[in-house]
Amino acid sequence: MSVGCAAGVDAAVREFFTGSPSLLVFRASAPRFARAGAVGALALRSAACVRSVAPGARGLLVVSPSGACPSGVRPSRSFRGCGSGSWGSAALAAGLGRRVVVWLAPGVLPPVWAGFAWVSCGGGWWLLSRSASVAPMQLSLF
Known part of the structure; x- marks a missing residue:
C-alpha cells in the first residue's frame, strides 16, 4: 500500500496502517524529491506514489x-x-x-x-x- 505525506486522508491512512510492513510512504521532503523545490517535490512525490500502484486489476x-x-x-x-x-x-x-x-x-x-x-x-x-x-x-x- 502506498500513500503520500499530505494531511487529511493521507494522514488517516498512515495512522491506521502504522507499523504495517506493506505501507510505503512517499514524502516530499525525501532527498530524491526535495531537490526539485517545494512545488516540484510535491509533483515528484505524487508521480512516484502513482507509479508504485500496480497496473491492471x-x-x-x-x-x-x-x-x-x-x-x-x-x-x-x-x-x-x-x-x-x-x-x-x-x-x-x-x-x-x-x-x-x-x-x-x-x-x-x-x-x-x-x-x-x-x-x-x-x-x-x-x-x-x-x-x-x-x-x-x-x-x-x-
Missing part, C-alpha cells in the same frame, strides 16, 4: 480530492495537477493504465476526459474506466 489508486478538477488536468503519462495533486495523480494514473476510484463531495462532479468514462458507484464514489468507442450497428429488427 492488481492495483487501485484511491483519490479524495478537496474539490472540482482544474480545467487543465487531463490523463497523461506525465504529472500535471494545475494546483491539485489529487486530480493530477488521478490523471497520471489514468494515463499510465492504472485503475482509479475517487470520492467526491456532494455537488462535485468528475471531469470529462476524452477516452474515459466515470461510473458512479454511489455514495460519492466514482470509478474511472476507459470508454470504448464502438460504431453503432443494428443488432436486430425487433
Whole structure:
C-alpha cells in the first residue's frame, strides 16, 4: 500500500496502517524529491506514489480530492495537477493504465476526459474506466 505525506486522508491512512510492513510512504521532503523545490517535490512525490500502484486489476489508486478538477488536468503519462495533486495523480494514473476510484463531495462532479468514462458507484464514489468507442450497428429488427 502506498500513500503520500499530505494531511487529511493521507494522514488517516498512515495512522491506521502504522507499523504495517506493506505501507510505503512517499514524502516530499525525501532527498530524491526535495531537490526539485517545494512545488516540484510535491509533483515528484505524487508521480512516484502513482507509479508504485500496480497496473491492471492488481492495483487501485484511491483519490479524495478537496474539490472540482482544474480545467487543465487531463490523463497523461506525465504529472500535471494545475494546483491539485489529487486530480493530477488521478490523471497520471489514468494515463499510465492504472485503475482509479475517487470520492467526491456532494455537488462535485468528475471531469470529462476524452477516452474515459466515470461510473458512479454511489455514495460519492466514482470509478474511472476507459470508454470504448464502438460504431453503432443494428443488432436486430425487433
